[in-house]
Amino acid sequence: MPIDAAKALAAEPRTGEITWDRKDVLLYHLGVGAGVPATDPDELRYTLESRLHVLPSFATVAGSGSPGVISGLSLPGVDVDLASVLHGGQSLTLHRPLPAEGTATATGRIAAVYDKGKAAVLVMRTEVTDADGPLWTNDAQIFVRGEGGWGGDRGPSARLDPPAGDPDKTVERHIREDQALLYRLSGDWNPLHADPDFAQAAGFDRPILHGLCTYGTTLKAVVDTLLDGDVTRVRAYATRFAGVVFPGETLRIRMWRGEGEVRVAVSAADRADAPVLADTIVEHS
Numbered sequence: 001m002p003i004d005a006a007k008a009l010a011a012e013p014r015t016g017e018i019t020w021d022r023k024d025v026l027l028y029h030l031g032v033g034a035g036v037p038a039t040d041p042d043e044l045r046y047t048l049e050s051r052l053h054v055l056p057s058f059a060t061v062a063g064s065g066s067p068g069v070i071s072g073l074s075l076p077g078v079d080v081d082l083a084s085v086l087h088g089g090q091s092l093t094l095h096r097p098l099p100a101e102g103t104a105t106a107t108g109r110i111a112a113v114y115d116k117g118k119a120a121v122l123v124m125r126t127e128v129t130d131a132d133g134p135l136w137t138n139d140a141q142i143f144v145r146g147e148g149g150w151g152g153d154r155g156p157s158a159r160l161d162p163p164a165g166d167p168d169k170t171v172e173r174h175i176r177e178d179q180a181l182l183y184r185l186s187g188d189w190n191p192l193h194a195d196p197d198f199a200q201a202a203g204f205d206r207p208i209l210h211g212l213c214t215y216g217t218t219l220k221a222v223v224d225t226l227l228d229g230d231v232t233r234v235r236a237y238a239t240r241f242a243g244v245v246f247p248g249e250t251l252r253i254r255m256w257r258g259e260g261e262v263r264v265a266v267s268a269a270d271r272a273d274a275p276v277l278a279d280t281i282v283e284h285s
Contacts, residue, residue: 002078002079002080002147003077003078003079003080003113003120003122003144003147004076004077004078005077005113005115005150005152006077007076007077008075008076008077008078008110008113008122009077009110009112009113010077011075011076011077011109011110012109013107013108013109014075014107014108014109015105015106015107015108016105016106017063017103017104017105017106018062018063018064018103018104018105018106018128019063019102019103019104020058020062020063020101020102021100021101022049022052022100022101024058024061024062024186025052025054025058025100025101026046026047026049026052027185027186028055028058028061028186028216029046029047029055029058029220030047030182031179031182031183031185031186031213031216032055032057032183032213032216032217032220033173033175033176033179033217033220034046034047034055034220035047042224042229045229046220049100052100053100053231053232054097054098054099054100054231055216055219055220055223055231056092056094056097056098056136056219056231056234056237057092057212057215057216057219057220057237058098058216059092059094059098059128059135059136059138060090060092060138060212060215060216061186061187061188061212062098062102062104062128063104063106064106064187075109075110075124077110078110078122080144080147084144084145084146084147084202085142085143085144085145086142086143086145086241087140087141087142087143087210087211087212087241088121088141088142088143088240088241089140089141089238089239089240089241089279090138090139090140090141090211090212090215090238090239090241091138091139091236091237091238091239092136092137092138092139092236092237092238093136093137093235093236094135094136094234094235094236095133095134095135095136095137096132096133096134096135097231097232098135098136102130102135103130104128104129104130104135105128105129105130106126106127106128107126107127107128108124108125108126108127109124109125110122110123110124110125111123111124111125111139112155113152113153114152114153114154114155115148115149115150115151115152115153115154115155116148116154116155117148117149117154118145118146118148118149119143119144119145119146119147119148120143120144120147120148121141121142121143121144121155122141122142122144123139123140123141123142124139124140124142125137125138125139126138126139126140141240159240159278159279160279160281162265163256163263163265164256165256167254167255167256167265168226168255168256168257169225169226169254169255170252170253170254170255171221171225171252171253171255172250172251172252172253172269173217173221173250173251173253174249174250174251175209175213175217175245175246175247175248175249175250175251176247176248177247177248178247179209179213179247180193180194180207180208180209180210180213180247181194183209183210183212183213184210188210188212190210192204192207192208193207193208193209193210194207195207204244206246207246207247208244208245208246209244209245209246209247211241213245214241214245214251214266214276214277215237215239215277217251218239218251218253218264218266218277218280219234219237219282221253221255222253222255222262222264222282225255226255226257226262227262227282227284233284233285234282234283234284235283235284235285236281236282236283237281237282237283238279238280238281239264239277239278239279239280239281240277240278240279240280241276241277242275242276242277242278242279243268243274243275243276244276245268245276246268249268249269249270249271250268250269250270251266251267251268251269251276252266252267252268252269252273253265253266254266254267260283260284260285261281261282261283261284262281262282262284263280263281264277264280264281264282265277265278265280266278266280
């Protein structure tokens with residue numbers, strides 16, 4: 001079996017130093033759609049180094065670019081074909097606001113392996129600290145098609161009851177034709193998002209947008225729309241990737257206010273509101 005759950009869970013954590021600077025942050029912000037309109041003062045907080053604040057989802061690419069999805073496939077006990085891998089979900093916990101540049105220690109390990117019958121799910125946890133203490137914790141849920149069925153723990157359900165009533169806010173965000181090509185410069189080089197032949201081998205008509213690009217675009221919309229543009233209010237952010245986005249499409253982002261949280265649902269407006277992000281919660285102060 002390509003996935004040896006016991007071996008993967010018992011493997012020693014991998015620890016390494018990561019660094020990032022303002023250029024990395026600026027590139028990431030452009031990759032998730034910041035800068036439109038280019039001279040809007042609210043957008044300049046994402047695109048001008050003298051005013052820069054850091055969207056918390058930058059943590060998913062800081063210093064490495066591939067938030068557990070690729071690195072998790074190289075750990076002991078895991079030997080799978082990249083074409084069978086999808087990013088199933090992502091959760092992020094912020095311990096304090098992200099600095100625009102820094103050096104930190106990232107420790108990664110497989111925190112769980114679940115048997116979903118026709119697939120396996122790996123939970124790759126990355127904990128990041130700097131000289132002042134913990135910065136963030138990332139959990140990437142890695143969905144591996146065809147690798148389940150060994151009788152292991154199915155794991156918890158990620159499904160939540162849908163939000164009640166009409167959304168408090170609905171916004172749309174257009175995804176540029178070259179958005180995936182720009183986003184991948186932040187470090188996620190999976191050919192699924194750029195190479196048509198690889199995408200077809202993985203079962204898609206054409207390259208798809210990175211799920212984490214949609215993740216960042218959505219968080220920016222929530223911050224700008226319901227959190228007064230204040231990135232430091234975000235405490236945690238979790239989602240399940242429910243469907244794909246193709247570059248050139250438009251995201252429809254629906255938001256429901258709650259006590260200390262915003263519930264979010266994201267769909268592809270061009271494809272009859274096909275679900276894209278589900279079970280999505282932004283926790284905030």
